[in-house]
Amino acid sequence: xxxxxxxLSPRVTLPLRRGSRLLVSCSAxxxxxxxxxxxxxxxxxxxxxxxxxxxxxxxASNLIKAGCDITVWNxxxxxxxxxxxxxxxxxPYRFESSPARVASSCDVTFAMLxxxxxxxxxxxxxxGAAEGMAAGKGYVDVSTVDDATSKLIGKRIxxxxxxxxxxxxxxxxxxxxxxxxxxxxxxxxSLYKRVxxxxxxxxxxxFYLGDVGNGAAMKLVVNMVMGSMMVSFAEGLLLSEKxxxxxxxxxxxxxxxxxxxxxxxxxxxxxxxxxxPTAFPLKHQxxxxxxALALAESVSQPIPTAAAANELYKVAKSxxxxxxxxxxxxxALKAKVQSSQH
Ligand SMILES: NC(=O)C1=CN([C@@H]2O[C@H](COP(=O)(O)OP(=O)(O)OC[C@H]3O[C@@H](n4cnc5c(N)ncnc54)[C@H](OP(=O)(O)O)[C@@H]3O)[C@@H](O)[C@H]2O)C=CC1
Ligand SMILES: O=CC(=O)O
Numbered sequence: 001x002x003x004x005x006x007x008l009s010p011r012v013t014l015p016l017r018r019g020s021r022l023l024v025s026c027s028a029x030x031x032x033x034x035x036x037x038x039x040x041x042x043x044x045x046x047x048x049x050x051x052x053x054x055x056x057x058x059x060a061s062n063l064i065k066a067g068c069d070i071t072v073w074n075x076x077x078x079x080x081x082x083x084x085x086x087x088x089x090x091x092p093y094r095f096e097s098s099p100a101r102v103a104s105s106c107d108v109t110f111a112m113l114x115x116x117x118x119x120x121x122x123x124x125x126x127x128g129a130a131e132g133m134a135a136g137k138g139y140v141d142v143s144t145v146d147d148a149t150s151k152l153i154g155k156r157i158x159x160x161x162x163x164x165x166x167x168x169x170x171x172x173x174x175x176x177x178x179x180x181x182x183x184x185x186x187x188x189x190s191l192y193k194r195v196x197x198x199x200x201x202x203x204x205x206x207f208y209l210g211d212v213g214n215g216a217a218m219k220l221v222v223n224m225v226m227g228s229m230m231v232s233f234a235e236g237l238l239l240s241e242k243x244x245x246x247x248x249x250x251x252x253x254x255x256x257x258x259x260x261x262x263x264x265x266x267x268x269x270x271x272x273x274x275x276x277p278t279a280f281p282l283k284h285q286x287x288x289x290x291x292a293l294a295l296a297e298s299v300s301q302p303i304p305t306a307a308a309a310n311e312l313y314k315v316a317k318s319x320x321x322x323x324x325x326x327x328x329x330x331x332a333l334k335a336k337v338q339s340s341q342h
Pocket of ligand 2 (some may be wrong): 152171172
């Protein structure tokens with residue numbers, strides 16, 4: 001992909017329209033001819049990718065397809081296989097593969113892990129990425145974590161002389177597959193500019209938000225709203241059913257009005273059929289609400305709607321729905337209706 005080159009103002013990201021996608025692109029510090037030889041996306045160097053779950057696998061896959069030199073690692077090794085088939089590498093074979101090995105063999109390493117605990121472990125634990133970091137290298141954590149965890153990871157990474165950027169994403173499995181994620185970045189601004197061509201392969205837009213913690217906070221605010229919206233939608237679907245309305249018509253009416261959201265049109269029809277194919281696991285939505293509640297608590301901000309939604313996701317987890325899509329939260333409401341009738 002040829003990168004449209006322009007000057008980035010400090011702390012500002014300007015969306016450009018290219019084709020049908022809002023896309024921000026910038027040149028790396030190298031000339032386009034040398035960077036094209038190194039991968040064709042305007043980034044020069046080797047890229048590591050740690051965590052190949054629902055999101056990490058398609059993100060890494062898009063980088064490979066764009067011609068980047070990618071080295072992958074995942075706790076469950078079999079998840080590396082599809083990426084290896086596409087042309088990814090493992091860290092040097094003579095050593096047991098580990099985040100540290102990936103980081104030491106790459107210029108920039110991305111991490112897409114489940115939660116604060118795993119993001120910390122993979123970055124800072126034994127054989128963690130920090131052990132392979134050094135001056136000149138970069139670590140980009142795209143997992144959804146809280147600001148305190150992100151700061152701890154950033155501190156450990158930068159103690160090696162390397163640079164750190166947090167860059168959680170908004171957008172689910174399909175946007176990850178289509179390279180249409182929204183990056184919410186904060187931290188080292190020169191690393192942000194350096195990896196911008198890679199973010200543009202994986203995403204449709206990117207925001208640079210300043211100090212580490214701001215990207216995490218932005219992501220938690222967005223997902224707090226999303227988690228509450230889903231619960232409200234589920235309540236509406238169940239109520240409509242109870243009063244004899246056709247739930248599919250409700251989805252259609254909502255899709256034409258001011259409260260239309262792609263999420264409702266996308267998930268509504270399968271929710272009506274009680275099908276919850278996993279795009280965003282329910283356990284991660286509950287984790288994000290839990291972290292948003294802690295964020296709100298830290299500034300004494302009441303968020304009663306999100307708190308109530310969180311309770312419902314906890315019930316859904318207790319019903320064995322943790323690995324289903326978060327739209328399965330409607331089943332927790334159904335269970336409440338049933339228990340109130342007995
Ligand atoms: N799915 C979505 O729609 C979106 C998710 N996110 C966020 O992105 C992150 C990843 O989400 P997603 O890909 O859906 O999640 P998955 O559950 O599919 O993948 C989680 C990844 O974390 C790894 N992992 C979990 N625990 C550990 C551990 N203790 N040590 C090492 N690796 C570990 C898993 O490895 P293994 O394969 O071995 O289990 C896997 O690679 C989460 O923070 C989520 O909130 C953000 C936007 C959208
Ligand atoms: O974190 C989930 C998303 O859809 O964004």
